[in-house]
Amino acid sequence: MLNHKLSPAGGWSEDVDREVETTVRAPVFSVVMPAHNAEAHLRDAVESVRAQTFPDWELLVADDASSDGTGALVEALASEDSRIRVLRRNVNGGPAKARNDAIAASRGRFVAFLDSDDIWYPAKLERQKAVFEDEAPALVFSSYERWDVQTGRRQAVPCPREIAYDDLLFGNVVGCLTAVYVSVQRNTFFLPGGAGRMMVPNPVGEERHHGMAPAQSERVAGVGVGLGA
Secondary structure (H helix, E strand, O other): OEEEEEEOOOEEOOOOOOOHHOOOOOEEEEEEEOOOOOHOOOOOOHHHHOOOOOOEEEEEEEEOOOOOHOOOHHHHHHHHHHOOOEEEEEEOOOHHHHHHHHHHHHHOOOOOOOOOOEEOOOHHHHHHHHHHHHOOOOEEEEEEEEEEEOOOOOOOOOOOEOOOOHHHOOOOOOOOOHOOEOOOOOHHOOOOOOOOOOOOOOOOOOOHHHHHHHOOOOOOOOEEEOOEE
């Protein structure tokens, strides 16, 4: 388990030797999960990542100054699976900052997003990896389902097969829990993060930005199958 804490300069600092860390083989996917007072749902979200049929991933859980049992729970989960990395912030900065810091610490070829109160279906990463290999888009997203926890009712949220930048000027069709993008190969749209990283704006419009940034110059592909909820 790689453990991180907030440095005085405001970024994430690692409680590991950086020279040692660079020898660790980079995973195919980096999964970014912000968490603030997420104890009630965090285990389900993490277990949905662990249940993926494609196992080559790292999960970066950014504990955004939680005051409940989130910190202890994520530590326990990380002790069970070396693919889980824990980041901590002493002052709450909101989900956009937590996502950005996790992105900055990520090592994967692809960066995926999952909030701590959402889940993925088991074939999610495998299906999206196949689209990257077959079609070489900059970003892949998918349909998903909305669950009403009180009634148990599920509502499908479909996605188009492909979107363009102009489509996103009038609304967002990219569900955050479904978005996966190429982390280091297309630097042209990774501003303002730079260095091969697409950072999300803070805080307004952060989810729509996942699709808008790459859609300006690259192809964005949809998978018309529900892959999460």
